[in-house]
Amino acid sequence: MNELAGVGCIVPEDLSKPGTHVLVIGVSHYDHGLDTQNPSALCAEFGISNLTSAARSASRIANWLLQRNLIPPLPPLASLRVLLSPIEGELDDEPVDARLSAAPRATRANVEEAARQFQIACQSHRDNHAVVYVAGHGIRLTKNGALLLLEDFGADDAPKKLHAAVDMISLHDGLDHENAAKQQCWFVDVCREKPEIATQYMKLPVGIAYDVLDDGTSVDSSPLLMATATGAKSYALVGGYSLFCDALLWALDRGGAATGSGGASDRWHVSFSTLCAKVPKYVEEVAQLHRLVQKVDIGGKPTPGVFHVYDRRPTVKLTISLTPDTASSTSKLQLMDRSFAVVYECASQWPASADVDAGLYSIHVTDASPHPDFRDLVELEPPAFDYTVRLQ
Amino acid sequence: MTASLTVNLQADSQLLRSNLSIDVRDSALQLVGTTRSGRSLPLEPGLYRVSAVLEDGREHAEVVSIAEGTNVSVSLGQRERDARAIARREQVAPVADRAVYLEGGQFLDIRWPRGMGLNPEHPQVVRWNAAWSLYSNLMDGLVIRDLSLAPTAPGTVVLSGTLERAGAVPLKNETFKFDATLSDTPDASALRVVDAAVSSPIVAAEPAWRWRRTRALRELSLDGLPIFGNASEDVVLSLPGPYRLSYNEAARRVHVDAFGSPDNLGSILLTTADGEALSPPDAWPGRARDLAVLREAVTSVVGGTVGVLAGVRFPGTVLEGSPIRGLRPTMRDIALSKVSDAVEFASTASEWGFCADGERLGVAEFSGDGNIWSVSLPTFVRAAHEAADVRAGVCDCTVRFRESGAGVMPLALIASWRTVASTVQHMLLEHRYEQAASVAELAKELLMYKYSDPVGATLGALVLHGIGKLREKEDWLKNLALAFRWLPDGRILRAALLLASKDETERNSAFDMLLACVEERALFTESYSLLLTLLRRPRVREDQENRRIAALSTLSERYPCVEWDTLTFTTRRRAE
Numbered sequence A: 001m002n003e004l005a006g007v008g009c010i011v012p013e014d015l016s017k018p019g020t021h022v023l024v025i026g027v028s029h030y031d032h033g034l035d036t037q038n039p040s041a042l043c044a045e046f047g048i049s050n051l052t053s054a055a056r057s058a059s060r061i062a063n064w065l066l067q068r069n070l071i072p073p074l075p076p077l078a079s080l081r082v083l084l085s086p087i088e089g090e091l092d093d094e095p096v097d098a099r100l101s102a103a104p105r106a107t108r109a110n111v112e113e114a115a116r117q118f119q120i121a122c123q124s125h126r127d128n129h130a131v132v133y134v135a136g137h138g139i140r141l142t143k144n145g146a147l148l149l150l151e152d153f154g155a156d157d158a159p160k161k162l163h164a165a166v167d168m169i170s171l172h173d174g175l176d177h178e179n180a181a182k183q184q185c186w187f188v189d190v191c192r193e194k195p196e197i198a199t200q201y202m203k204l205p206v207g208i209a210y211d212v213l214d215d216g217t218s219v220d221s222s223p224l225l226m227a228t229a230t231g232a233k234s235y236a237l238v239g240g241y242s243l244f245c246d247a248l249l250w251a252l253d254r255g256g257a258a259t260g261s262g263g264a265s266d267r268w269h270v271s272f273s274t275l276c277a278k279v280p281k282y283v284e285e286v287a288q289l290h291r292l293v294q295k296v297d298i299g300g301k302p303t304p305g306v307f308h309v310y311d312r313r314p315t316v317k318l319t320i321s322l323t324p325d326t327a328s329s330t331s332k333l334q335l336m337d338r339s340f341a342v343v344y345e346c347a348s349q350w351p352a353s354a355d356v357d358a359g360l361y362s363i364h365v366t367d368a369s370p371h372p373d374f375r376d377l378v379e380l381e382p383p384a385f386d387y388t389v390r391l392q
Numbered sequence B: 001m002t003a004s005l006t007v008n009l010q011a012d013s014q015l016l017r018s019n020l021s022i023d024v025r026d027s028a029l030q031l032v033g034t035t036r037s038g039r040s041l042p043l044e045p046g047l048y049r050v051s052a053v054l055e056d057g058r059e060h061a062e063v064v065s066i067a068e069g070t071n072v073s074v075s076l077g078q079r080e081r082d083a084r085a086i087a088r089r090e091q092v093a094p095v096a097d098r099a100v101y102l103e104g105g106q107f108l109d110i111r112w113p114r115g116m117g118l119n120p121e122h123p124q125v126v127r128w129n130a131a132w133s134l135y136s137n138l139m140d141g142l143v144i145r146d147l148s149l150a151p152t153a154p155g156t157v158v159l160s161g162t163l164e165r166a167g168a169v170p171l172k173n174e175t176f177k178f179d180a181t182l183s184d185t186p187d188a189s190a191l192r193v194v195d196a197a198v199s200s201p202i203v204a205a206e207p208a209w210r211w212r213r214t215r216a217l218r219e220l221s222l223d224g225l226p227i228f229g230n231a232s233e234d235v236v237l238s239l240p241g242p243y244r245l246s247y248n249e250a251a252r253r254v255h256v257d258a259f260g261s262p263d264n265l266g267s268i269l270l271t272t273a274d275g276e277a278l279s280p281p282d283a284w285p286g287r288a289r290d291l292a293v294l295r296e297a298v299t300s301v302v303g304g305t306v307g308v309l310a311g312v313r314f315p316g317t318v319l320e321g322s323p324i325r326g327l328r329p330t331m332r333d334i335a336l337s338k339v340s341d342a343v344e345f346a347s348t349a350s351e352w353g354f355c356a357d358g359e360r361l362g363v364a365e366f367s368g369d370g371n372i373w374s375v376s377l378p379t380f381v382r383a384a385h386e387a388a389d390v391r392a393g394v395c396d397c398t399v400r401f402r403e404s405g406a407g408v409m410p411l412a413l414i415a416s417w418r419t420v421a422s423t424v425q426h427m428l429l430e431h432r433y434e435q436a437a438s439v440a441e442l443a444k445e446l447l448m449y450k451y452s453d454p455v456g457a458t459l460g461a462l463v464l465h466g467i468g469k470l471r472e473k474e475d476w477l478k479n480l481a482l483a484f485r486w487l488p489d490g491r492i493l494r495a496a497l498l499l500a501s502k503d504e505t506e507r508n509s510a511f512d513m514l515l516a517c518v519e520e521r522a523l524f525t526e527s528y529s530l531l532l533t534l535l536r537r538p539r540v541r542e543d544q545e546n547r548r549i550a551a552l553s554t555l556s557e558r559y560p561c562v563e564w565d566t567l568t569f570t571t572r573r574r575a576e
Helices: A041-046 A054-067 A098-102 A108-122 A168-174 A195-201 A243-252 A272-289 B014-019 B078-089 B285-295 B419-429 B433-442 B444-449 B454-466 B470-483 B488-498 B504-518 B525-535 B542-558
Strands: A020-027 A077-085 A129-136 A138-140 A146-149 A165-167 A183-190 A222-226 A269-271 A297-301 A306-309 A315-323 A332-336 A342-347 A352-357 A359-366 A374-380 A384-390 B003-009 B022-025 B031-035 B040-043 B046-053 B059-066 B071-076 B098-102 B107-112 B124-129 B142-153 B156-165 B174-183 B190-194 B196-198 B211-213 B219-222 B225-227 B244-246 B255-258 B269-272 B275-278 B298-302 B307-309 B312-314 B318-320 B324-329 B335-340 B342-344 B352-356 B362-368 B371-377 B397-404 B407-414 B570-574
Touching: A020 A054, A020 A108, A020 A146, A054 A077, A054 A098, A054 A129, A054 A183, A054 A243, A077 A108, A129 A146, A129 A168, A129 A243, A146 A168, A146 A183, A165 A168, A168 A183, A168 A222, A183 A243, A222 A272, A243 A272, A269 A272, A272 A306, A272 B433, A315 A332, A332 A352, A342 A352, A352 A359, A359 A384, A359 B046, A374 A384, A374 B059, B003 B022, B003 B046, B003 B059, B014 B419, B031 B040, B046 B071, B059 B071, B335 B342, B342 B362, B352 B362, B362 B397, B362 B407, B371 B397, B371 B407, B407 B419, B407 B454, B407 B570, B419 B433, B419 B454, B433 B454, B454 B470, B454 B488, B454 B525, B470 B488, B488 B504, B488 B525, B504 B525, B504 B542, B525 B542
Parallel strands: A020 A077, A020 A129, A129 A183, A183 A222, A315 A384, B003 B071
Antiparallel strands: A138 A146, A146 A165, A222 A297, A269 A306, A315 A352, A332 A342, A332 A359, A359 A374, B003 B040, B022 B031, B022 B046, B046 B059, B098 B107, B098 B318, B107 B124, B142 B156, B156 B174, B174 B318, B174 B324, B190 B255, B196 B211, B219 B225, B219 B244, B244 B298, B255 B307, B269 B275, B269 B298, B307 B312, B335 B362, B342 B352, B352 B397, B362 B371, B371 B570, B397 B407
C-alpha cells in the first residue's frame, strides 16, 4: 500500500488488489471569469463567471464516497482523488471529512496529473471499480460528450484555447477496454454551453484527454449520467448543492434508488439501472417544483451493475393522514407485515408517523364509526412515504 | 407452496406480452422469482409485489396479498392501456370547469371535472400558491409553468401560463397555453353565490367561457329574516353581517363569497351539524385537506370579509374565472413549413403525423418561436416489393413539441403500432436500458431476417452498441449497412466496429465510411453523436488527419446547432 499517491489522493492508494478508485473534481472559481479582476476574452465568449456550489457539491459527493461502507461485491476503497476550486467561503461550514481540506486546486496541471494517476489505478486490476464525479462549467460537443472547464481555463497565454479543459468522453472511452476497471460510473454535473458556441470548438484538441484504444474490448458497464440538457443550466440551490448532487445523495444516501435483492446482489442495493431510472426523474420533478426545466441524460454503457450496497434494509419515514378529520378521535391504525403481525399501531393520533423498514405492508384502520373499516396494501419505498386514509 | 400467482400483462404486442419478464418480490422486496404472462407461479402465502416494464417504458407494479390455498390473478398495465386509448381519441384538451384566484391568498385553482389527469375518470385540480411558487398536481401529471398574474384593475387580474399534462410517458407530455381574465366587484354590502358549471370546451379557441348557472340559493337570512335570491345574481344586503347561510341539501357543493369588513381577517366561525369548529388562520393548501372535511358539514358561516372555498378560508377576494380564453395546445404557435421524402398524414391538434414516401429518409421542417427545426423522421420505410399500405389510416411516426431547458423542442416518436420499435424507443426514453436490450435481443429475429422495419432494426442496433453487444451481431449489422443505403446510421455503427479491427485495411475502410456519412443526414441523434465522437479522435496518418479535420469543419458548418436531447437527429437554426 502506497502512502497518499500523488496529486489529490486523500486516502492511501492500494494497487495490490482489486479496489474502488474515485476521482472527484469541482470547479466554482475561475481565474479569468467575468466576475474576476482579469477576465479573459475566451471566458467572455463563453460567458463564464464563478459558480457558487460546484466545489461544494463535489466536496459533498466525495465525502459520501469516502465515508460509505463498501460491502461485497463492491471492492474496498483503494484511492480517492479530489480536486476542488471553491470560491471564497464556499466550503466554510461544510460538514465533510477533514481529509477533504487537503484537496488541491482543480488547475490544468493538477488535474492532468491526477487523471493520469487515476488511469493507472483503474488499469491496475480488471476487477477494479471506478467512480468519477465532476462539476463546473462545461461545453457539450456530442450527445454523450462534454468538456469540463478547469480553474485556469481561458488564460490569454494558454498554448491552446482548450488547454485547461478535460474531455470527459475521452476519459470515459479511454477507460473502456478489457484492462480497465470492469465497472465504472461517471457523473458529469456541468452546465452545457450553447451549441452554437460548442460546434466552433469541435475540431480543437482538448487539453486533458486519454488515448482511446479502440481495440474491440470493453468494460462490463460504465454508465455516464450528465446533469443537464443542451444549452441548459445545471441548477443549484443557493447556498446548497447542485440539483444533480442533491439527486445523487437522495438516491444513494437516503435510499431513493434502493432496490431489494435480486440480480447482482443479495442485499438491498442501488443498481446502475435504478440509478439511471430514478435520478433523472428526481431532478426533473424537483426542477419543476422550482418552475425550472432540467433533464438528465444517460450515456456511456448502462448495462447491469451494482453501484452501492446497504448493510441493512433501508428505513422509510412513514406518515399516514386520515380523512375525514372527524373520524380521527376514534380511529385506530395498524400496520401489518406479510403474516399480518402488527409492526406499528396508533390510536387517535393523526397524522401517524413512524420509521419502518422498507417493504410491503397492509394498512388497517378500525373503529372509525360510522365509517367502515379500511384496508389497503402499500409498498413503502425509501426515503419517505406519505399516505392518506380516505374513509368512505 | 400452498398458493400461487398468475400475472397477465396487458400489452398490445403478442410478442412482448408473452416474453416480457415479470419480477415477483416478497414483503421485504427481495426478488423471489420471475415469471411470464399467464403462467402460474407457486408461492408461500404473504404479500408480494409484481412488476414489469411495459411498452411505455415505465415500470408497472401491483401489491397483492396471497392467502393460503388461493390462486391470485393480477393484471398489469390495464389502466395505462385504457388511458392510452383515451389519449389516442383525444384531439383537444378536456374541458376545465372552473378557475379561481384569491387575491389575498395568492392562490390559483384550475379544476377539471375529468379527463385531464392520469386517471381519466377522476376530477383533477391544479393549484398554484405564491408562497410555494408552484403547487402542481404532480401525482396526476399536471404542472403549471410560466404563470403570470397581472392586476389590471381593482378586483380584476389577467392571468396567463402554460399547463403541462403528462402523457403515457413523460416525453409525450402535452402542453397547453391558457389565459384568462378573472374579475369580481367586491362590495362591502354584496354577497354573491357562485355555483357554476361550464357548458363549452375552452380548448376550441372560443372567445369566452359560457357559464351555466343552475342552482338557486335556497335561503339567506339575517337574524331569522329570510332573504331570497338566485345563484346568478348578486344579492344586495341592507345591513352589515353576520349572515346565516343554509341549504336544503347538506352535501351540495356551493361556494360562498362573503365580503364585509376588511378588518376581520382572523379565524372565522364555522357552524357544523355537530357543533362549532374554528378554521385555521392561514390559507395554505395543506390546510385545505383539514378543512375539506368540514365543507360538506358546514351549515352556516358567521362573519364577513372571508370566502369559504372548498373548505378553505382565504382572507381575500375571490375572483372567478370568466371569461377564460385559450387553453390551446402550444403547437399552434409552431408551423410545419416543409416535408421532404415523407408525407404528412393523420396529424392531430397536438402532434403531426408522417408516413414514408419511398425508400428515403424523411425530414420535416418546423418553424416558430423564432427558430426553424429540421427533424429526421423515423418513418416506416417498406422495401419496394412490400405492400405499401401496411396500416391504413395511421401514421408511421409523430412529432410533438415539448419544453426543454432552453425553450421548446420537437420530439419525433415511432408510432405505437410498430410495437417492438416503439417499445425499445420508450424504454430508451425512460432510461430502461436493461429492458431495452432484452427487447432488442428478443426481437432480433424479427429485426434480423424480416427486414420489416429497418428503422426499428437500427434502433435495436444502437441499443446493442450502447451495451457493448453489437459485435455479436456483426453480420446482421453488415447487412443493415449495405441493404439500406438511405440510412447512414447502419454504416456509422459498422464503422465504429471496424475501427477496432487489427486489420489496417478494414480500419481505413471504416474511416472512409465515416467520411462518406458526413455527406448524409443521420436518422438518430445517437448515430450522429457517435459519428462526431469517432471523427474527433486524431488519426496517425497525416492525410487522414487533414480529412478528419475537414470533415469536422463540414459538420460544424452544416449543423451548427444540434438538439442533443432528441431521439431522432434534430437541428435548429434561427429564423431569418
